[in-house]
Amino acid sequence: MEQTVKNPANGAPDYNFAYLDEQTKRMIRRALLKAVAIPGYQVPFAGREMPMPYGWGTGGVQVTAAVIGPNDTLKVIDQGADDTTNAVSIRQFFAKTAQVATTEKTAEASIIQTRHRIPEKELREDQVLVYQVPIPEPLRFLEPRETETRKMHALEEYGLMHVKLYEDISRHGHIATTYAYPVMVDDRYVMDPSPTPKFDNPKMNNMAALQLFGAGREKRIYALPPYTKVKSLDFEDHPFEVQTWEDECGMCGARDSYLDEVILDDQGNRMFVCSDTDYCAERQEAGHRGPQHHDQPLGTADRGKAAE
């Protein structure tokens, strides 16, 4: 599929559809196919330089560029929010280089690129979730040798992962790892679910949508095909648990979503809001109200307006 997209800059050559050239996209798709065939296995790929710095989601952007088509609708979130810098610039990037439709609504998106969160709304079979991954190797901080970690994956030697959890319990009395919480995929590979909070780990299990992970700096791709078993590692006497909050969302009153703490002033006042902006906005549209709502825009003006 050769398709070019007009570059509005004066005299500049046109973009190939979705920025990357077709050969590169094919290379990434081959890596993706292998990753889907071996759930949780890190497939090396020839990651390209992207017009953004490492750490801004270059891995996720390359994966999205390889799977996106002209009829797709793209949603990009950063820490659950559609309106943060990273999300806005990646959304604009694809709006410009692929001219695809973009949305902030989880339900309307066919591809969702994410950093740090899985949307609260349950995803469907016709959706693809693309994660931006900074460090794909879950064993990295315990075993710095890449040759050794690869061997450990190959031979299923994962005792070391539990050493980390043991350390957590002995220091804090409970498993204090709250994000990038290691999971066992399909009873075979231990995988870093990227720095999503462990709150989202259960959503990965048996998810209807295809989940793709791209690490740009480390040049690794891994994947979870739909309906894959994903189990969070734990101990028999210290089972896996997700975070809970005593507060509810100040805007929409949700008690079942992941909440961000917002410091309101230097008097110790604070509030909690849903990190998933679309989920929160949708609930407010449906008439749900939290204690801090007062039908006044609070925090970001956009979010307040969306609620009205």
Place this chain on the structure above:
Amino acid sequence: MTQMNEPLLRVEDLTMMYGDRVGCKDVSFELRPGEVLGIVGESGSGKSTLLRSISAQQEPTNGTVEYQTRIDGVRDVYQMSEAQRRLLMRTDWAFVHQNPRDGLRMNVSAGANIGERLMAIGDRHYGNIRNNADSWLGKVEIASERLDDLPSTFSGGMQQRLQIARNLVTSPRLVFMDEPTGGLDVSVQARLLDLLRGLVHDLNLAVIIVTHDLAVARLLSHRLMVMQQGKVIEHGLTDQVLDDPQHPYTQLLVSSILQN
């Protein structure tokens, strides 16, 4: 008692060449359960090369290393799959390094260090792992209250004892030791040797211990192999070798010790 008579480890014609240079040459011996074999010799005589080759860390140029496994009978360790070999190395075997920093994870607590091998073989009960680690800490004479401390806060002697505990927690049958008392002062050495001798006896461990210290060899080992320039020049019961050395080099080695 048939098992006692069957060798646990059989090394045959083991040769390790580094290009044209000899690491060790034509070494053969057998080791039975509960037996302690000392390998002595000066620096560069091939002791450590031999130990690495026997302990499956460095494939020899020639020769075989056969081990009586718990399940599969006698196996050539270099014919095993890598997965089997690594499993053997972290369950039925143990390796005590000269420098405890090589054998410990310095950035996790003492308890996690001891528990690592247990978790590696599938133990998933935190309370049990911790109790087990605690009891092993006691066996190597480290106070329970140090269970959650990092090894870097331990003294050299404690680190070495922690390394021993970490290795013995899976009840291995064969332990390799490379100068376990090197770098420790004399009184700490004595305590460590005393501890080791007790453990070896109580747990019926087979041990191959490499040392250049004849006093250590005499205290711990039943049999002694003397190496020079990669070859075993004398081999026999420890007392026999040390009290009545036959080879000129062994005679020199024995006479070089200060007698009181």
